[in-house]
Amino acid sequence: MRRREFLILALGVGACERAKPELAARDDAPELPTAAPAPAPASPLGSLDDIPAVLRPAFSLTGHAPPPRSVTASGEPPQSFAEFLAEHPPRPRPDARTIAILPIGEYPRGFVVEYDAVRLVRSPEPELLARFISAWFGLPTTILPAMTDEPLERLPARELDGRRQLDAAALLEWVRQRRPADATCVVALTLEDLYAEDAAWVFGYASVDKRVGVHSMLRYDPGFDDTEARGPAFEATIRARALRVLAHEVAHMFGLRHCVHFHCLMNATAGIADIDRAPLHLCPVCLRKLWVVSGVSLVERWQRLAELCDELEQPQECAWFDACLRLLGVG
Ligand SMILES: [Zn+2]
Numbered sequence: 001m002r003r004r005e006f007l008i009l010a011l012g013v014g015a016c017e018r019a020k021p022e023l024a025a026r027d028d029a030p031e032l033p034t035a036a037p038a039p040a041p042a043s044p045l046g047s048l049d050d051i052p053a054v055l056r057p058a059f060s061l062t063g064h065a066p067p068p069r070s071v072t073a074s075g076e077p078p079q080s081f082a083e084f085l086a087e088h089p090p091r092p093r094p095d096a097r098t099i100a101i102l103p104i105g106e107y108p109r110g111f112v113v114e115y116d117a118v119r120l121v122r123s124p125e126p127e128l129l130a131r132f133i134s135a136w137f138g139l140p141t142t143i144l145p146a147m148t149d150e151p152l153e154r155l156p157a158r159e160l161d162g163r164r165q166l167d168a169a170a171l172l173e174w175v176r177q178r179r180p181a182d183a184t185c186v187v188a189l190t191l192e193d194l195y196a197e198d199a200a201w202v203f204g205y206a207s208v209d210k211r212v213g214v215h216s217m218l219r220y221d222p223g224f225d226d227t228e229a230r231g232p233a234f235e236a237t238i239r240a241r242a243l244r245v246l247a248h249e250v251a252h253m254f255g256l257r258h259c260v261h262f263h264c265l266m267n268a269t270a271g272i273a274d275i276d277r278a279p280l281h282l283c284p285v286c287l288r289k290l291w292v293v294s295g296v297s298l299v300e301r302w303q304r305l306a307e308l309c310d311e312l313e314q315p316q317e318c319a320w321f322d323a324c325l326r327l328l329g330v331g
């Protein structure tokens, strides 16, 4: 199946083209019933025979919840581990292993100017995002010098509800031309609102083939407009959303498509509520995909993530990663 070159991150929908159903030949002879047992459906995880025995418990399916109903009802095609390999996922070259984060303008602070109001919006510091992404992928992560506002003034823009929006595709092209040679992918972060194609607004825009994405963190702040009130823990809410979305989007750049197998960070999301419900971890199928492309040490990854979640006061996620470590006899 051909991958779409550009990935619109509007409401988190649609990383891939839907598979077209094959037309059945009408004159095929019908199957006759037999006493032979039906073959067991192939596991999306595949055989673990080629994995060292000491690491196989890391891919245990036990304890993983089924995907949310919205995911199974979406009709999105599955991507088993075997299908993932067959699609030749990109692997970081030895001389280009760095995940680059590019802050745009004043990120992580931004002002939203509307007809009659100016709002201050916030997002997590790039340093925190870089630490998290480095731990999550097991790859070096760097923060590039911030792109100044000046090029933004020259990019195509329009207005929505009195708010300026930037053309996401034009911004993506600007970032692509400045991608560092040693970066395996680059993700630009902005608090500007973005639009693309027919969408009123988009969370982001990415070229999986060119390994470049631009992402607006504006709408993760409950205070960015009047539709969602900021609660006392609004900064933790923003941080939780930003970490989830960033890991999900960067994982797409390594060939992981949406997960329909378990409740997993790679499930498709249809809005903020789905992002808030998403776990910070991967199911065994997606973990195996990430493991083969990044070469990350599973123990080191889980240790770093457990420490970070403890520091960020995320006890449930911390307990999850500690439990994963115990699967491998660590901790
Ligand atoms: Zn996605």
Ligand SMILES: [Zn+2]
Residues within 6 Å of the ligand: 259, 260, 261, 262, 263, 264, 265, 266, 267, 282, 283, 284, 285, 286, 287
């Ligand atoms: Zn998964």
